Amino acid sequence: MEFVNPEGLRLDGRRPMEMRQLRAEIGVVSKADGSAVFEMGNTKVIAAVYGPREVQNRSQQSNDQALVRCEYSMANFSTGDRMRKPKGDRRSTEISMVIRQTMEACILTHLMPRSQIDIFVQVLQADGGTRSACINAATLALADAGIPMTDIVTSCSAGFLNGTPLLDLNYVEDSAGGPDVTVGILPKLDKVTLLQMDSKLQMETFETVMQLATEGCKAVASYIREVLLENTKQLESRRGV
C-alpha cells in the first residue's frame, strides 16, 4: 500500500513531517480535581485526576511519597467496529502502566506523603496515537489539579513507511504494521521518559525517526503551555483581589 504519494502527501493529505491539529480543553469534569480533553486530529481522549486524597487501600500507603494510580480505558464507541472489550485486558493494563510510570517521573510525589493520586483516562475516539494523546491529556489534567510537577510531559509518535519518516501516525498508518515509535519527553529538562517501539528499525533510521518524534513532542509542549497559561490567567483575572 502506498502511504506517501509521489507528490509527498500522506493518506489524509498531510506532509510527512506534519502533525494533526491539536485541541485541548481544561476543566471538563466538574467534580474532578483536574480534568482535560485532548484531541490530536480525530483521536480524542478525556482525562480526570482525583487527589491527592486519602489512600483507599491502607496497605499501599507510604509515609514518604504519594501513590500514583492510573486507569486507562477505551470507550466501546471509540473504534470503527464496535467491540465489547473486557475491562482490564492486556492492552489496557499495559497502557495504564505506561502512563502511570511516565506521569510518576514528573510528579513530585515526596511532597504529598500518605496520599494517592488517581488518573483516569478514557479514549473517546481512536484514530492512532492514543497512547500519546492519553499522556498529553493526563499532563494537562494533573497541572489543572494543582499537583506539583518538575515539568510537563508531552508525547508524540512517529513511524517509518515507504522509506519516509512520518510524524504522528493515524490509524491507517498505524495498522500498516510498520515501526511505530512513541516518545515521551520532559521538554524543559530535555529528557526522555518514555520510548516504545513496535517492529524493527535500522539504527540510522531510528535516530531520525526518534528525532522527528521529539520535535513533535516539543510542538505539543508549546501548545499545552499556551493552553495552561491562558487558563491560569483566566482563573486569576476572574478571582480578582
Next chain:
Amino acid sequence: MRGLQLSLDKGQKLRFERAFEVLESLSSKANSDASVIVADDISVNNEDAILKGHGTAEMNDRLVATLCGVVERVNKLVYVRPLRARYKPEIGDIIIGRVIEVAPKRWKLEINFSQDAVLMLSSMNLPDGIQRRRTAVDELNMRSIFEENGVICAEVRGFQHDGCLHLQARSQKYGKLKRGQLLTIPPYLVKKRKQHFHHLDQYGIDLILGCNGFVWVGEHVDVRDDMVEDLSDKSEKQKVKSWNTLGDEEVEAYTPPDTRQNICRSANAVRVLSTLGFTITVEIITEIVELSKSMDLEVHEMLGAEFYVIVAENEAERRSLPTKRR
C-alpha cells in the same frame, strides 16, 4: 467554562464576553505577567539571596515553578500561589468537614485535603459543657455527638508528629451543623479573614465560609451556653407543652419556609459565584441575594443563564468602580 453548561442566546453571549473582557483588563493592569505555569522560569535577581517557597524548585541554577499559579514575593521569599488545588491547612483555620469514620477516641473527617483530618474526642467540648476526663462511657457514646456523614465545623489544631492533621472544637460555635446546605467550592475562592462565621440577621441564617472551600448555609442557631440553661426552665417548658398543639421537639425541628427560601437563595448565590470563579465573601453573597430579590426572581431562576450574565456584569462593574475613585 468549568461546570457551566448554559444555553446562552446571542445577546447573552456577547454581554458575558464583554463582562469577562472588563475583568481581564482590570487584572492585567494590577499584576502584569505574574502568572506562571509548570516549569516556567521565575525571574529572580541572582545576586540577592532568596528563599524558595512552595511551588518552586531549582533546576540548572534557575528557579522554576512546579505549579500553575501566581508568583508572590514577600521580602526574600518567592513562592507560587496555586489556583486550583486542594486545601492546604494552616493552624487556626476554620474549616468544615464531613465525618467519614468513627474510630476509637476520634472522628475522621473529609476536609478536601490530601489526607483525612482527625478530631479527637479529647479536643472538643462535650455537649454538656463540663470539663472533665473523657471516660470509656464517653467513648461509647461518641455516635451521639457526631455520626457518620454528619457535617462539622472545627478549627485546625496542627500537624501531629506522625503527620496526621488534628482538629479541635473547643467552643460553642464549633460542632455539628444542622438544618442547612453544604456547598463545596474551590478553596482558592475563599479569602482568609478575621471572621468566617456570619450571621445574616435579615435572612435569619448562618453562613460559614470554611477555609477549605466548604461553605455552610443554614438556619441561624443561637450560640448559648448549655450550662446557663437552668433546670427550672425545663419544668416550665413541660407545662407549655401540655397546651401547645405542636410538640416541643416539633417546634425545634421546624424551619419556617421563609428561612428555607433564604437558605436556598444564599446557597444558589454561592453556586453562581463559584462556577463563574469569583471570590466569595459575605458582602458579595448578600449583594447577589439582594440583587435576585430586587429582580423578583424565584430561587430556582437564580441558576438560569440570564442571572449568570447579570452576576458577571455586576462583578465587572463592582471591580471597576474603586479604581476610578483612586
